[in-house]
Amino acid sequence: MLTVMIADHDAARAAQLEQTFTELGYAVASVVDSAFALAAAVTTHAPDIIIVGTDSPDRDTLEHLCLATRDCPRPVVMFTQDDASESIRAALKAGVSAYVVDGLDAERIRPILEVARIRFEEHQLLLLNAAENLRKAEERRLIDQAKQRLMAHQGLSEDAAYHAMRRTAMSDNRRLVEVAEAILKHLPA
Amino acid sequence: MSKQPNDVTSDVSPIISADNPRRDFLKKTTGILGGAALMNLVAPGVRSAAWAAGSDAPEKTEVKVGFIPLTDCASVVIASVMGFDKKYGIKITPSKEASWAGVRDKLINGELDASHVLYGLIYGVQMGIGGPKKDMANLMTINNNGQAISLSNQLKAKGAVDGASLARLIKAEPREYTFAQTFPTGTHAMWLYYWLAAYGVDPFKETKVITVPPPQMIANMRVDNMDGFCVGEPWNARAILDNVGFTAVTSQAIWKDHPEKILGTTAEWVQKNPNTARALIMAVLDASRYIDTMSNRTAVSKIIAAKSYVNTDVASIDGRMHGVYDNGNGRKWTDANYMKFYNNGLVNYPYLSDGMWFMTQHKRWGLLKSDPDYLAEAKKINQIQLYTEAATQLKVPVPKSPMRSSKLIDGVVWDGKDPVKYANSFKIHA
Numbered sequence: 001m002l003t004v005m006i007a008d009h010d011a012a013r014a015a016q017l018e019q020t021f022t023e024l025g026y027a028v029a030s031v032v033d034s035a036f037a038l039a040a041a042v043t044t045h046a047p048d049i050i051i052v053g054t055d056s057p058d059r060d061t062l063e064h065l066c067l068a069t070r071d072c073p074r075p076v077v078m079f080t081q082d083d084a085s086e087s088i089r090a091a092l093k094a095g096v097s098a099y100v101v102d103g104l105d106a107e108r109i110r111p112i113l114e115v116a117r118i119r120f121e122e123h124q125l126l127l128l129n130a131a132e133n134l135r136k137a138e139e140r141r142l143i144d145q146a147k148q149r150l151m152a153h154q155g156l157s158e159d160a161a162y163h164a165m166r167r168t169a170m171s172d173n174r175r176l177v178e179v180a181e182a183i184l185k186h187l188p189a
Numbered sequence: 190m191s192k193q194p195n196d197v198t199s200d201v202s203p204i205i206s207a208d209n210p211r212r213d214f215l216k217k218t219t220g221i222l223g224g225a226a227l228m229n230l231v232a233p234g235v236r237s238a239a240w241a242a243g244s245d246a247p248e249k250t251e252v253k254v255g256f257i258p259l260t261d262c263a264s265v266v267i268a269s270v271m272g273f274d275k276k277y278g279i280k281i282t283p284s285k286e287a288s289w290a291g292v293r294d295k296l297i298n299g300e301l302d303a304s305h306v307l308y309g310l311i312y313g314v315q316m317g318i319g320g321p322k323k324d325m326a327n328l329m330t331i332n333n334n335g336q337a338i339s340l341s342n343q344l345k346a347k348g349a350v351d352g353a354s355l356a357r358l359i360k361a362e363p364r365e366y367t368f369a370q371t372f373p374t375g376t377h378a379m380w381l382y383y384w385l386a387a388y389g390v391d392p393f394k395e396t397k398v399i400t401v402p403p404p405q406m407i408a409n410m411r412v413d414n415m416d417g418f419c420v421g422e423p424w425n426a427r428a429i430l431d432n433v434g435f436t437a438v439t440s441q442a443i444w445k446d447h448p449e450k451i452l453g454t455t456a457e458w459v460q461k462n463p464n465t466a467r468a469l470i471m472a473v474l475d476a477s478r479y480i481d482t483m484s485n486r487t488a489v490s491k492i493i494a495a496k497s498y499v500n501t502d503v504a505s506i507d508g509r510m511h512g513v514y515d516n517g518n519g520r521k522w523t524d525a526n527y528m529k530f531y532n533n534g535l536v537n538y539p540y541l542s543d544g545m546w547f548m549t550q551h552k553r554w555g556l557l558k559s560d561p562d563y564l565a566e567a568k569k570i571n572q573i574q575l576y577t578e579a580a581t582q583l584k585v586p587v588p589k590s591p592m593r594s595s596k597l598i599d600g601v602v603w604d605g606k607d608p609v610k611y612a613n614s615f616k617i618h619a
Binding site: 037039054057059060061063064 | 289412
């Protein structure tokens with residue numbers, strides 16, 4: 001059974017949400033109006049999904065929890081009474097996985113939460129890929145720079161410089177980028 | 190509202206039912222990047238040329254400016270209430286926001302044109318710390334000073350009344366001491382960490398830090414046995430009036446005339462609306478000057494105490510606005526370094542050294558994994574040229590150097606000259 005956590009400073013709305021989710025068969029951990037309790041509850045309940053109002057001051061507390069674990073550990077679903085498309089775009093850009101408009105239709109909730117989970121995983125993957133691409137680009141830049149340095153210093157052709165680096169990497173059993181870093185460190189610019 | 194509240198599908202569909210979400214995402218991303226990059230190429234030269242030629246009419250006349258209910262939202266509110274905005278051909282609509290995360294989201298998607306915002310938050314978004322990454326802009330500094338760290342009455346009973354005695358207690362009776370700040374990359378987090386570390390306490394190893402919205406600080410301290418918090422006024426004054434805590438240190442004692450809130454927006458918004466940005470700076474500068482005329486302060490306190498702004502009693506705002514301090518532990522004094530909004534223009538100039546400082550602390554506490562190009566990032570964010578144009582028109586003095594030198598509570602001097610060395614020089618760090 002999926003655990004859902006509701007963070008809402010509006011007690012009446014939180015109770016209503018809790019009832020809806022419980023009826024749908026979710027285990028609900030509800031937190032009302034205490035940032036301190038919210039922080040503790042995320043650790044204790046390890047919810048699969050967190051639900052928070054866009055107009056909730058508690059969003060800052062969730063923000064902190066996301067940062068504390070580096071990446072947001074779980075999908076956050078926001079709900080609002082304001083159905084402006086701008087709010088939805090904002091939520092999306094903030095990496096929020098899904099968006100629910102207040103006045104929940106019980107039948108719709110399950111698919112929305114499912115999609116939220118899937119989207120969240122996709123987003124995490126995207127972030128991972130972005131970091132990986134950035135790292136690769138940086139490595140290519142270093143290797144290129146080292147090659148140029150070697151060419152200038154040793155009067156080598158581009159091809160020869162590259163092959164010299166490759167040879168060193170293979171014989172020393174090191175990665176090409178490590179060789180490049182060593183060259184840049186030891187050969188003056 | 191045009192839609193029925195339970196019309197869930199249509200509201201969710203743009204997010205979940207795109208045939209190929211990833212391709213769509215990439216298309217959108219490259220579109221945005223392309224536009225911004227193009228504008229980067231043409232903006233500065235064309236912008237000044239256009240201005241020199243006299244076409245300085247605001248591109249948009251209605252400007253929605255966010256704020257969080259705190260004493261230092263005053264200049265944004267006053268610029269609107271006293272009509273300083275109209276002098277420069279714009280209309281400021283102050284928009285009360287519930288959370289800093291909400292402010293960030295609304296700045297990013299353009300729902301807000303600009304906002305009263307934590308200095309460190311804007312830099313955190315620029316560097317993509319823990320959330321979306323977007324090029325941001327700091328139009329001007331809104332205020333110096335006027336925040337504080339409050340400790341609970343329970344700590345006072347244990348003899349912890351200032352930094353040194355708190356450190357002694359934490360070492361002598363270790364347990365999970367809990368301190369709150371207002372946003373992970375924000376100013377209050379940085380003041381709290383800096384202060385604890387100055388007394389030899391590692392904020393991450395020896396205490397537990399959480400984020401709590403400003404208006405919830407007092408309630409949380411009362412019921413949850415929170416040991417202390419760092420927040421802007423009026424909440425430290427209120428903690429004393431409500432008898433839950435006392436002021437252990439003011440932020441101006443940690444760093445005299447420290448930068449605090451700024452008028453923040455996105456780089457894209459400034460590129461599209463340079464004249465509106467300049468008009469906005471001028472209106473808020475006028476308001477800042479008005480607020481720093483001390484005979485106006487009580488009137489300002491009354492205006493911002495209203496329900497639609499800070500929503501509290503005038504008394505808890507007005508005392509500290511005048512520098513009249515009572516720490517709730519028997520010490521009363523008149524603070525020369527009370528919350529300043531203008532100080533002959535020294536407050537408002539977006540010093541590069543101020544901006545860089547927040548990145549050095551983000552690096553120190555592991556929010557940034559490596560040293561960024563401190564100077565380059567600060568130059569991108571802090572809109573010195575626009576600010577100088579606005580200030581010059583108002584005959585507001587502009588400092589000669591974009592760097593300033595300050596000695597903080599631990600005796601260490603920050604002058605912006607060697608940010609990498611400074612960022613990596615702290616004994617206590619993440």
